[in-house]
Amino acid sequence: MNELDNLYMEIILDHYKFPRNKADLSHIADEYLHENPSCGDSLKLELVVGGDGKIGSVCFDGHGCAISTASASLMSERLIGKTPEEARRLIDVFLKVLRGEENSDSLEEWGDLMVLGGVTQFPLRVKCATLAWHAARKSLASCTE
Amino acid sequence: MISGVFSVDSKAELGEEIREEFPLLANNSELAYLDNAATSQKPESVLSAMNRYYREENANVHRSLYKLAEISTLALENSRAVVRQYLNAASSQEIIFTKSSTEGLNLCAWSLGELLLSPGDIVLVSALEHHSNFVPWQQAANRADAKLVAIPVNEDATLNIDFLETLEKDGRAEKIRILAVAHISNAFGTIHPIRAISAWCRKHDITMVLDAAQSLPHFPIDVQATGADFLVFSGHKTYGPMGAGVLWGHEKWLEKMPPWQTGGEMISTVRLEKSTWNELPYKFEAGTPNVAAVVGLAAALNWMIATGLSRLETRELKLGEHAYEKLVSVKGLKLYGPVDLNQRRGVFSFNLEGIHSHDVAQYLDKAQIAIRSGHHCAQPAMRHLGIQSTARASLAVYNTIHEVDRLVDAIVGAREYF
Numbered sequence: 001m002n003e004l005d006n007l008y009m010e011i012i013l014d015h016y017k018f019p020r021n022k023a024d025l026s027h028i029a030d031e032y033l034h035e036n037p038s039c040g041d042s043l044k045l046e047l048v049v050g051g052d053g054k055i056g057s058v059c060f061d062g063h064g065c066a067i068s069t070a071s072a073s074l075m076s077e078r079l080i081g082k083t084p085e086e087a088r089r090l091i092d093v094f095l096k097v098l099r100g101e102e103n104s105d106s107l108e109e110w111g112d113l114m115v116l117g118g119v120t121q122f123p124l125r126v127k128c129a130t131l132a133w134h135a136a137r138k139s140l141a142s143c144t145e
Numbered sequence: 146m147i148s149g150v151f152s153v154d155s156k157a158e159l160g161e162e163i164r165e166e167f168p169l170l171a172n173n174s175e176l177a178y179l180d181n182a183a184t185s186q187k188p189e190s191v192l193s194a195m196n197r198y199y200r201e202e203n204a205n206v207h208r209s210l211y212k213l214a215e216i217s218t219l220a221l222e223n224s225r226a227v228v229r230q231y232l233n234a235a236s237s238q239e240i241i242f243t244k245s246s247t248e249g250l251n252l253c254a255w256s257l258g259e260l261l262l263s264p265g266d267i268v269l270v271s272a273l274e275h276h277s278n279f280v281p282w283q284q285a286a287n288r289a290d291a292k293l294v295a296i297p298v299n300e301d302a303t304l305n306i307d308f309l310e311t312l313e314k315d316g317r318a319e320k321i322r323i324l325a326v327a328h329i330s331n332a333f334g335t336i337h338p339i340r341a342i343s344a345w346c347r348k349h350d351i352t353m354v355l356d357a358a359q360s361l362p363h364f365p366i367d368v369q370a371t372g373a374d375f376l377v378f379s380g381h382k383t384y385g386p387m388g389a390g391v392l393w394g395h396e397k398w399l400e401k402m403p404p405w406q407t408g409g410e411m412i413s414t415v416r417l418e419k420s421t422w423n424e425l426p427y428k429f430e431a432g433t434p435n436v437a438a439v440v441g442l443a444a445a446l447n448w449m450i451a452t453g454l455s456r457l458e459t460r461e462l463k464l465g466e467h468a469y470e471k472l473v474s475v476k477g478l479k480l481y482g483p484v485d486l487n488q489r490r491g492v493f494s495f496n497l498e499g500i501h502s503h504d505v506a507q508y509l510d511k512a513q514i515a516i517r518s519g520h521h522c523a524q525p526a527m528r529h530l531g532i533q534s535t536a537r538a539s540l541a542v543y544n545t546i547h548e549v550d551r552l553v554d555a556i557v558g559a560r561e562y563f
Contacts, residue, residue, distance in 0.1 A: 004511045004562075008504075013563070039503060040520030040527060040534045063533045065503035066563065128503060 007122055008066060009115040015070035020077055022069075025061035033062075034135035036127050041068055045135040047079070055079050055087060060132060067116075067125050072132035074113050084140050091137045098126050098133075159452070159460040164543040168192065177514040177548035182331050182359060182492050182521075182539035184381045187445070191385055194444035198437045205433055207410065221436050224443035225426075231446045232376070233367040234393050238425040241392040241399075242439050246358040247277040249377035249392035250325070252429060253354050256402040257375075258285030261322045261352060266291040269312075269324040269351070272298045272529045275331045276522040278356045282325050291322075298529040302333035302482045302494075309345055324353050328360035332523040332537070333482035334492030336360070343372025352398065358382055362541070363461060363490050365454050368393050380438065384541075385445030389438035392429070399425050406431040457542045461491070464540050464549060468493055471553045477560055481535060494521070494535040497556065500563045502536040508559040509536075514552055 025044040035042045043062035050056035058076040075094075079087045096102040097117060104117030119129040165171050167186045170178065178186060198220060204213040206221050222237070229237045243249040262268070268282045272295040279295075286293040294317065297305045304326075312318040324346050329336050339355065346353040355373035357366055362383045368376050375398070380389040394402075404411055404422055411431040413421040422428045449457060465486065472480050477498040483489045497505055502518035509516055517537045520527050527533065538552055 004508065007507065008562075016563075038519060040524065041503075042533070063501075065501035067503070069501075122507070125503070125507070 003121075006118045007125070009118065011074075011112050011115045012066060012070040015073040015112075016066040019060075019069050019073040021057070021059050021073065021080075023059040023061060025059060028061075034131060034138070036064075036068070036131050038127055039065075041065065041128065041131060043068070043072060043131055043135055045072075045132065045139055047136060047139045049084060053083055055082050055084065058136070060135075064131065065128055067119060067128040068131045071116055071129045074116065075132050075136060078110065078113055079136065088137065088140050091133050091140070094133055095130055095137075098130050159456045159542065161545050163452070163460070164545065166190075167543055170543055173513075175513045177544070177551050179538040179540065179544065179548065179552060180515050180517050181362070181541035181544075182334075182382070182537065183517055184387065185362060185384050185541050186543065187386060187441070188384055188448050190448045191441045191444045195386060195437045195441040198440045203437075206436060207427075217436060220440050221434060224439045227443040227446055228391055228393075231365065231450070232391075232393055233369055235369065236396065239393055239396050239399065241394070241426045241429045242434055243377070243390040243392050244388055244435065244438075245381075245390040246356060246377045246379040247390075249375075249390055250278050250354070250356065251281045252392055252405045253325075253375055253377075253394075254281035254285040256405045256429075257323060257352065257354070257398070258282075258289060260398075260402050262286070262289035262291045264290035265320065266322045267294050267317060267320045268292070269294050269296065269321050271296040271304050271326050271337070273302065273304060273330045273332070273335065273337075273523065273526045274325070274327055275356070275358070276524070277358075278325050278327055278354075279525060282323070292320075294321075295525065296326075298526060300530070301484065302330060302335050302526070302530065303488065304335070304337055306338060306341065309342075313349075318349050321349060321351050324351050325356070326353070327356040327358070328366075329363070329490055329492075330482075330523070330526070331359045331492065332521040332526055332535070333494050334359075334489040334539075335482055336488050336490055339371055339373070347372065359491065364458050374398055380442035380445060383442070383445055384448060386438045386441035388435045389442040391442070396425065399429070402429075404428050404431070408432055410434075452542075460542050461540060464542075464544055464546065465489075465491065467546055468538070468540065468549045468552075471549060472556075475553060475556055475560075478556065481530070481532075491541075492537060492539045494537045496532070496535055497560055500559065502534045504563055505536045505556065505559050508562055509552070509555050512551065512555040512558070514548075514555055516552070 028044045033042045041064040046059045048057045058079050060072045097104050107114045107117045119125050166188045169186050202216045202220050204217040206218045225237045225240045228240050268286045283293045296308050299305050353373045354375040357376050357378040361378040375394045377392050381387040408431040411423050413423050479496050481494045506518035519534050
C-alpha cells in the first residue's frame, strides 16, 4: 500500500481529521456553493480582507473527501496574511502544478502544502485537490486589484 | 421479473469459467471489476464480431448497390432483427439504433415533447432517475412551458407510489402527458413496480417511457408485457460495445412523432423549402450509423442467449445474495436501498461511517477492486435521501464469490486505514 501512502500522507490525514478554519457557513446562500460536478462534493468559502489590505481570515464549510478537505484546510492556513494579489499568484501556481503544467518542485517552499503535489500521480483526484482553490480564486476575483 | 421469450433452459449452473470468456478479465486475473452499472466488460464473441465487421464487411449502409454495401446493410438489419426478437417488439420498424440510452431519451424528450406537450401540462419523472432521464424532461417541460413533477423517494430508496394517488386526488393526474421512469435505479439498484406504473398510465392516458439501461443487463424484457410505450437501453452495459444503444417505441407513436435529428438517411425527398421523411425506423436514424457497434450489440445479446438467460440470472442472483449478506454484516457500513432482495438488483450503494466514498474507492483500487464513488449522476435522488455521495459496487455475471469477499475484506481494511 506504499503508493497509497504517497497520496494519503500523514499531514493530509491530519488535516482531514482535524481541519483548520472549518466553520459553520450556513449563513451563506447555497447559490454560492462551489461544487465538484464529478463527485457531488461541495464547499462554501468565506474570505475576509482586513483594513490592512491583507486576508484576515479564510473559512470553509462543506462535505468532501480526505483530499479536498485537507487541501481546503492547508490552503486556508497558507492564504491568511497574504494580500489578494499575492494570494492570486499562489493559487495560480498551485493550479498549474496540479494540472501538470508546472513541476511540483514549485511547491517545495510551501511547507506542508508540498504534500498535495503527490496528487498529480492520481489524475482522477486532481479535481478534489483543486476545489477549494478554484473557490478562493472566484472569491478573490471580486476583490479590487 | 418480466420474462422474455427465451427464458427456459435447463443447462447446468454457470461456473466461474465464464470469466475466461472476457479477454480483459482473463488478462487481469487479480482485477475485481465491480463497476458494472457504469459499463460491463465485453466477451470475446462481441470483440471478434466487431473486428470481423471492419475487416470483412465495412461499407456505408443503405445507399450503394455494390455487393459489399449489401453485406454491410445486411449486418445492420440482421442486428435489428436480433434486437427485435430479444425485446419481443412487434416489428423491426420499432427498433431505432442510437448511440446510447441518453440519446434515446433525448430523442423521446425532444420529439415526443414536441408532439404531446402544451403549456400547463405535466411531465412526471421520479426523483430516483439518472440525470439522463431527468434533465431532458426538465428541458422539454421548459420549452413547452409545461411542468416537471417528480415522484418522491422513500427512505429505503424505493419510490413513494402513494404519490400517484395524491396526483389523482388533487387533479394533477389529468394534466400528465408523459411519465418517464427507470426500471432499476442506477444509484441504489431498486427495482421499480413497472407494471403497476404502466397500468396507472393506461388509466390516465399517459405515455410511458421506460429506461431499461440498468435492467436489461440482468434479465430479459418483453417490451409488450411492460405496458410501456417506449424503452431505451445501452449496449455497453449489456456486454456489448460503447456507441450503440436502442430506442424501442410503439409504431403508433413513432409514426406521429416529428424527426429529432435531420440530414442524410432520414429523408424521403428534399426540396428547397421542405422535405419529407423516410419510413420507420430510418426517420429517426439520421447520419451514418455506428454499424460495428450495432453488430457488437447484437453479438452481445446472442452471447447472452447462447450462454442461457436463466443461467445468467441464477448466477447473478446468487452473487447478489452473497454480497448483500456480507455487506450488511460490516460494522460501520450503511447499505442503501431496499432490504427485500426481490426489490433490488445488481447494485450495492454504501457508505462507511466517517469516511468519504472517494477515499474508500481509492483504497479499494490499490487492492485491485474497481468500484464507483460519487453521486452516480443521480443528484436529485441523493438530495432526497440527504446524502452527498456513496460508494457503489455493482455486479455482473463474471464476478465471483471470491471477488465479493475481497471487496468486503478491503472495506474493512479501508475502515482501519482512515
